[in-house]
Amino acid sequence: MNRQERLLQIHKLLDEIDTRLEDGAVLIVEGKKDRESLLELGIRDSIMVVSQMPLLDFSEAVCRSTRDVILLTDWDRGGDRMTSLLSRYIRSLGIIPDCRLRGMLRSLVKKEIKDVESLHKYVMHLEANIR
Template sequence: MRDVEETLEDLEDLLQDLQERQENSVILIEGKKDRAALGALGIEGEMVQVQDARGIFGVAEDLSGCGKEAIILTDWDRKGGQLAELLRNALKANGVKYDDTIRARLSMLAKKEIKDIESLPSFISFLLACRERGGQQGARFPPP
C-alpha cells in the first residue's frame, strides 16, 4: 500500500475536483449505491445512472441535447472498464465533452484495495483509522 497520508491527500484532491466541477457537468455512475457513496463523501449535483432504460447511447444523446459535459465515474473492475469504453464512444459520437481522468486517478490510487465507487467511503475511513494509528504500514483493506 502507498503511504497512507499520501493516498488520503490524493483522494481528498480528487473529491474536491468532483465537488468543484462545472455546473453543466454530470457525473455518470453505474448504480444507486455509487450515488449514495458519493453523497456520503459530500459530492452533490447531477448524477446519471448509465444503465437505465435509455441505454448508454440514450444518455449520451440526452447530454448532447442539453449541452452538458460528462464525468465518467464507473467502477474500475472489468465490467466498469468496458462500460467506460462504451460511454467514451457514445459521448464522442454525440459530440459531448467528457472527463475520465478522475476515474483513472481513482483506479491508480485504490486499485489494490477496492474496485468500485461504492467502497470509497469505507476505504477512506480505513485510511483515516490507519493514520490515527500512526500510518500503520502493511495494513490490509478490508481489515481481517
C-alpha cells in the same frame, strides 16, 4: 505512497469533481450504491446513474443536460467496458467525456477496492487508521 498521501490525493480528486459539478458538470456512475457512496463523501448531487435505459439513449439525455461529463465507473472489466461504450457514444454527440479522474482514482485505490460503491468505506478506513 503512504496512507496519508493516498488519502490526501483522493480528497483532492473528490474536491475537483465536486467543483466541476458545481460549475455544471454531470458525473456518471453505474449504480445507486455508487451514487450513495459519493454523496456520503460530500459530492454534490449532480450524479446520473446509468439505468435500464439503453446506453445510447442515456448518452443523448446526458448530452442534452450538459457539455461537461465525468465518467466514474467501477475499476473492473464491466466498468472498463461501460466507460468505453459511454465515451464512444458521448464523443459521437460532440462532447469529450472526462475519464482522467476515473483513471487517477483507480490508480490510488485499485489494489484495495474495485468499485465506486466501496469508496466511502475505504476513505473512512484510511482516515481512521491515520489518526
